[in-house]
Structure formats: C-alpha cells, structure tokens
Amino acid sequence: MLYYPDSIAAIATAPGRGGVGVIRVSGKNIAPLIAGLVGRDLLPRHAHFARFRAADGSVLDEGLALYFPAPHSFTGEDVLELQGHGGPVVMKMLLARCVELGARHAEPGEFTKRAFLNGKLDLAQAEAVADLIDAQSEAAARSALKSLDGAFSREIHALVDGLINLRMLVEATLDFPEEEIDFLEAADAHGQLTGLQAQLSRVLDTATQGKLLREGMHVVLIGQPNVGKSSLMNALAGEEVAIVTEIAGTTRDTVRELILLDGVPVHVIDTAGLRETEDRVEQIGIERTWRAVEKADLALLLLDSREGVTAHDEAILARLPHGLPVLHVYNKIDLTGENPGRIGMGELHVSAQSGAGLPQLRECLLERVGWHGADEGTFIARERHLDAIRRAAVHLGTALSAYRQIEIMAEELRLAQNVLGEITGEFTPDDLLGVIFSRFCIGK
Template identity: 80%
Template sequence: MLYTPDIIAAIATAPGRGGVGVIRISGRQLGEIVAKLIGKPLTPRYAHFARFKAADGSVLDEGIALYFPAPNSFTGEEVLELQGHGGPVVMQMLLSRCLELGARFAEAGEFSKRAFFNGKMDLAQAEAVADLIDAQSAAAAKSALKSLDGAFSREIHVLVDELITLRMLVEATLDFPEEDIDFLEAANAHGKLLELQNQLQRVLGTATQGKLLREGMHVVLIGQPNVGKSSLMNALAGEEIAIVTDIAGTTRDTVRELIQLDGVPAHIIDTAGLRDTTDAVEKIGIERTWAAIAKAELALLLIDSRIGISSNDQAILDKLPPGLPVLRVFNKIDLTGDVPGIVADNEIHVSAKAGIGLNELRNKLLTLVGWHGHDDSVFIARERHLNAIRRAQSHLITAENAYLQIEIFAEELRLAQNALSEITGQFTSDDLLGVIFSRFCIGK
C-alpha cells in the first residue's frame, strides 16, 4: 500500500473545448474538499447534481459529483470526480479551486502509479491504460483492453509460478548434494525446464504481435528520383499526401503518413530521391533520407521496371545498413506489361499509378515484419516486455547448459524469474517505474 498525505488533482479530459470536462481528485480524507467545494455529503458511487463553489460562495460551475471511498476506486484511495462543462477556462477555474483546498497538481501518470502501488493493477496493466489511450487502430485498442483485463499478466504469472516450483526442486537439492542429480531426474526437472522454454517462446511470439499493434512498422520508400515513390505513398495512403510531378527531385524532404494494414499501424516515409546533386536544399533532403533509413525496420527500394536495376540502384543497395530488410519494388508495370505481384522473396511488381499489385504489396509488408494475422489471444506489449522475456530465455538456456552444476542452475532460474517479474512489477527498480509512468498523460 502506498501511504501518502498528498491529495492530487488534474483535468482528466483532453485539452480543448467539449460538452463535458472531468476533474479527478485522489488522496486521503477528502471530506474537507467535498464540504467546501460542494457543500453537502456525497453518497459513495452515486451521481449527485452539484454546484461547485468558489471561496466566496459564488458558483464556479455546476455538474455531476461522484465519490469513491477507499479502497474501491481506481487508485485505491478516496477519489472524487467532478464532471462540469468542458470549456478550458471553466476547467482551469475548477482545478484552481481544488488546489486552493489543499490538493496539488498531479504528475504525469500519477493516478495510475498510485493504482499500481495500492495493488489495484500490476505494471503491465497500468501500461495498458496508456496503450489503450494511445491506440492507433481498433485492433490495437482491443489488444490493449486484453492486457488491461490482465491477459498478459496471467501468462507471466503462470510462467513465474512454474519457475518457482522448479526452483524449489533445485534448491532443495542443495541441502543434499550427494543425491542432487538423482533427485532432479526423479522429479523430471530437465523436462520441466524444456516445457518452460517452450511456453516462454509461445508468449514471446504473442507479445511480438502485440508490440507490432502498439508501435506499428516503420517503412521507408527509397530509390532514385522519379521512380514513383510519392505515387506509391499516395496509393498506399489513399489520398494525395505527397506532390507528384515528372520533374526529378520534386520530393526534397521526408514525408510521413500513418496508414493501417490489416489493423497494424504502418508509418510510411517517402524520401528524397537518392542521387548526386549540387542543389543545397536537395542535399539536405538526401541527408534526411539516410537518417530515416537508419531508423527504419523495412526499406522499399523502388525501381523503374522499364530500366531494371541500374548501377545507381546497386549503389544504393550497397550503402544500406547491414541487416535492414529490403523489398525491391519494380514500379510502372502499366508501361511494360509485366505480370503484377510477388516475383521472389524480395521482389514484387506493381503500378502505383494504376493501383496494380498493391494488395499483394500490403500483404508482403505484413509478412516481412512478422505479422501472423489477427488472433484473439494477442495482447498489447512493449519493447521492455520483449527484452525481459528474451533475458529470461537466455537465463534458461544457461540453466540448461549448467544442469549438472546445481548452484549455477539455481542462480540462473532465479535470474529468469526476476526478469519475468519485471513485466508485472513484482521485481522492478524505482528508476524504471519513474520512466514508465512519466510517459503517461496528465490525469491518468
């Protein structure tokens, strides 16, 4: 339980004008704020019509007041929610009044942080709150809701419980070193370890899909000038995002657009054509192109199908970062009569202008980034979750290799458990908590 004398308050609705705005207050002993702001006691979990009063008794606003006693609230503390008119001036006046009455302005994510410390949710669930708010597609929102409901946490808890059981078997042998190997073999410790590794790989696969839904894929369109990068950008986006002309070097800066591919967010980046140039502005655009390439997860190299791969195209390929997946997109097949679609693992033929082969291109993009299609078991996940799972995998591999060295075996199992426990917050440093919750919005 997090015990703190502080009462925190914040506007919980989005900035700007709206029909309704919400002020959220959380802390201990909110009775004085209720008495001075509303002037009457509130029945728990009952919607009261109320007039919110200033220090001189004048009315600041009127609306609905809701009171949730501890521990039956979002934060586990006493919570007061004031629903007033959603104008920014009205909301600020009402918030200022709460601060006058002893509350302080809440930090980013502080309501969710208190919910975590008070046992209302674990760390993965708390992160899912922010992920649900930030969801960039319906599929991402659905998966975030599964994590908020505890689907991801339950998977981790099962793994941790099985690790604890295996650790008990292994550490029990430390008291009887002359019988350790026979005891472990009789308990099938090695079989249990292999099963744990299989379960961990399955959870990693599901979490990887969840990370794709949360963060999407970052795809950069590259190639020589006038090969159709901007036309392909517009075709994938379904609207005129980038300027298209027959003049080489029209695109002089990176143009970014977020689209949806089967519910997966795709950040598509159109770039300046890569060529030698004396134009100062175009040079800057080309520098930014290489910066975008360095951060991309996938590159589409557009090639004029009438010309094929030229020495300039090969020069671009030679300069790409090692390990960056590259799909060669032969464009303008409406002018050559080539058959559209996938030709090889890293080659596809399309016409951005005529819209030919684009469905095959979309499906290929999803395949290349590892998307396996929609599955009701997918929960939202973050890079830190994947890192924790991979570290746990590494410790289990070391444990398997040290099976006959009981002390090392036991230590590696402990480290694997700690890595997994970081996901739910059972074993987490204060520094990590500070970073996680600081990225939440105010009011959550």
C-alpha cells in the same frame, strides 16, 4: 498501505473544448475538497448533480460529482470526479479551486502510478493504460485492452509459478544432496524445464506481435518523381488510412507518413527531399530524414517497371545504412504486361493503379517484421517486455545445459524469475518506473 498521502488533481479530459470536461482528484483524505467544492456528502459511486463553488460561495460550474472511496477506486485512494462543462477556462477554474483546497497538480501518469503502487494494477497493466490511449489502430486498442485486463500478466504469472515449482525441487535437492538424482527425476524436472522453455517462446511470440501493434515498422520510401509513391501509399493504406488521419494529434508531415497494414502502424519515411542543397532550412530537414533512415527496418525502392533502377536511385541506395534490407518494387506493370507478385528474393511487380500485386506486397512487408496477425489472444507489449522475456530464455537455456549442476540451476532459475518479475513490476528499479510513468499524459 497507501503511498503519497497528498492529494493530486488534474484535468482528465483532452485539452480544448468539449461537451463535458472531467477533473479528477485522488488522495488519502479528500473530504475537505468535497466539502469546499460540492458542500454536501456524496454517496459512494453515485452520480450527483451539484454546483461547484468558489471560496466565496459563488458558483464556478455545475455538473456531476462522483465519489469513489478507497480502496474501490482506480488509484486505490479516495477519488473525486467532477464532470463539468468542457471548456478550457471552466476546467482551469475548477482545477485552481482544487489546488486552493489542498490538492496539488498531478504529474504525468501519476494517477496510474498510484494505482500501481497501491496494487490496483501491475506494471504491464499500467503500461497498457497508456498504450490504449496511444493506440493507432483498432487491433492495437483491442490488444491494449487485453493487457489492461491482465492477459499478459497472467501468462507471466503462469511462467513464474512454473519456475517457483522447479526452484523448490532444485533447492530441496540442494538441501538433501545425497538424494540428488532421484528428486529431479521423480518430478521430471527436465521435462518441466523444457516445458517452461516452450511456454516462454510462445509468450515471446505473442508479445512480439503485440509490440508490432504498438510500435509498428519503419520503412524508407525511395523513388524518383512520378514512379507512383503517393499512389502506392494510398493503395496500400486502403480504408485504414482514414482511421489514422481522424486520430487527433497524428502528425502528417512531408517526411513521415503513417499507414496501417493489418492494424500494424507503418511509418513511411519519404526520401523525396534527399538531395544536395545550399539551403540551410532544407539541410535541417534532410538531416532529420537521415536520422529517421538510421532507425528504419526496411527500404522500399519504388521503380517504374519501364525504366528500372536509375542513377539517382543508386546514389541514394549507396548512402543507406549498411545491412538495411531493400525491397525492389516495380510499379506500373499494367503498362508493361508483366505478371504481378514476387519475383525472387526482395523483388515484386505491382500496379498501384490496378491493385495487382499489392496483397503480395503487404504480405511481404509484414513478413519482414515477423507479423503473423492478431487474434483474440494478442496482448500489447513493449520492447522492454520482449527484452525481459529474451533474458529469461537465456537463463532457462543455461539452467538446462547445466542440468544436474544443482547450484548453477538454482541460480539461473532464480534469475529467470526475477527477470520476469520486471515485466509485472515485482522487480523494477525506481528510475525505470519514473521513465515509464513520465511518458503518460497528465490526468491519467
């Protein structure tokens, strides 16, 4: 069954100029669009050179036309792709022509939403499309592709299959209560349940890594002028920073900086501007910084090892949110001769200049957020997914502690299955779908 009979069109390539620009159209019947634009039949999945025409027959642009008939397309509907010249005016004219021929402008993420609704992708895969586009590191991009490929969904399906097995056992026991114990014992329901718990916690662990690759960590950087904040950030970022700055649209303002540690995006909030001021504009910036500080995972207090903590540092520390962990990092040990590395809980000696102690600092930062490295199996994930996995774990825990209270077990297992279904989209409220797809870019 196809949803949304109307045709949608959008510019699929990024705004601006480029060698090629792509217009994408999807709908239940796009024959009138093909006729009006290209004026001839297109072989499915073949690249045709074509002239794209206006209503009066004049040529708007020329390029390649590709036709993907339903259901073998990204959206599961008929899809037409026009590859024209990548200029904003040309693209706008072609898009206007599509609208003239009956298509309407696609909403953000609407192509992917249709792919989801038509069963071409499940929800975790659809989200991975956006995460791949938004990836801030190679590791994040590779993990997003894993999820898009279904690696995450397969883990969830395996868990759901296990749950269904168990539910059948438990529900059979409900139907034949006199045989209660035997049924469950014979199939080792207890063993199955603890096995599922272990499996769930492995998935949670991998998903946690995937969420870190997607969202990274937020670090508040505190330190007096000249203690070496910029030097430290550059040294920590190493070669990876180059990748970040190359990514178009990555904003680098004075308040936030982005560096990558082992592929994990680290958002650094610079507190340099945090001081008393009468200047209204400056006050707005300061308020913004404090709001960013509220969401931080960790504060990094950078010190000159010859001076230690100053009164000014103390003043800022006192105003940090309660419970925010603080890492004391003593820099410039090349000048004092101290040994690099950790000195007890939350304290390190480093030299941003010589690089001494930096491996330990990287390790310490990543440890704080629970990172233990991406591997072949790491798929991208979101907080929404982690939340669902955690809730499923609670239901499994309740089922286990209610073991042999068959009705409670049956209900908890059912709830665990539903909660996991939220990840792949089997049980997802419409308003949540709206939120997820509205954060996509247009044309995807």
